[in-house]
Amino acid sequence: xxxxxxxxxxxxxxxxxxxxxxxxxxxxxxxxxxxxxxxxxxxxxxxxxxxxxxxxxxxxxxxxxxxxxxxxxxxxxxxxxxxxxxxxxxxxxxxxxxxxxxxxxxxxxxxxxxxxxxxxxxxxxxxxxxxxxxxxxxxxxxxxxxxxxxxxxxxxxxxxxxxxxxxxxxxxxxxxxxxxxxx
Numbered sequence: 001x002x003x004x005x006x007x008x009x010x011x012x013x014x015x016x017x018x019x020x021x022x023x024x025x026x027x028x029x030x031x032x033x034x035x036x037x038x039x040x041x042x043x044x045x046x047x048x049x050x051x052x053x054x055x056x057x058x059x060x061x062x063x064x065x066x067x068x069x070x071x072x073x074x075x076x077x078x079x080x081x082x083x084x085x086x087x088x089x090x091x092x093x094x095x096x097x098x099x100x101x102x103x104x105x106x107x108x109x110x111x112x113x114x115x116x117x118x119x120x121x122x123x124x125x126x127x128x129x130x131x132x133x134x135x136x137x138x139x140x141x142x143x144x145x146x147x148x149x150x151x152x153x154x155x156x157x158x159x160x161x162x163x164x165x166x167x168x169x170x171x172x173x174x175x176x177x178x179x180x181x182x183x
Contacts, residue, residue: 042169046166046169053150054068056146056149056150057071057146060142060143060145060146060149061139061142061146063142064135064138064139064142065109066135066139069092069094069098069102070102070105070106071139071143072092073088073092073094073099073102073103073106073112074106074111074112074128074132074135074136074139075136075139076088076091076092077112077126077127077128077132078128078132078133078136081125081126081127081128082125082126082127083125083126084117084120084123084124084125084126085099085100085103085114085123085124085126086123088126093175093176103126106132109131110129110131110132111128111129111131111132111135112126112127112128112129112132113126113127113128113129114126115127147159
């Protein structure tokens with residue numbers, strides 16, 4: 001088995017924190033780690049890539065205090081005003097109980113509203129507020145910069161191919177269900 005000293009690959013965007021962490025690691029002279037067959041497993045590398053992408057997302061969106069799930073929910077509400085909570089939950093694969101908490105936060109921040117559905121008073125339709133709609137313009141700008149940073153090493157063709165391959169994985173195994181949300 002091959003020892004891999006630097007898996008996963010380091011970040012391309014240098015920050016003071018990353019530089020300090022790299023200096024601490026170099027000072028300790030950490031041995032190469034044997035990852036066995038993990039770097040060859042789709043699921044393992046996919047998860048590591050997702051974590052790296054989410055870390056970059058958190059840095060990029062930190063200025064506006066938006067997390068990945070919040071951005072996804074705001075985007076779905078913006079593009080589909082009036083959807084019920086259950087529809088948003090199903091569309092994004094978010095547990096309904098988690099979505100309720102997430103919507104509470106978005107409402108408290110004045111970004112979204114829940115309005116009773118006339119035909120079904122147990123259901124709520126979701127809408128962006130004016131503040132939420134304005135924020136979405138800024139979020140799309142931040143997202144574009146974030147996406148460009150993620151594409152730095154793979155280019156636009158690589159991005160398109162990666163998305164095609166990931167959709168293939170989704171088609172092969174199906175989308176996650178509510179029970180899978182804790183994985």
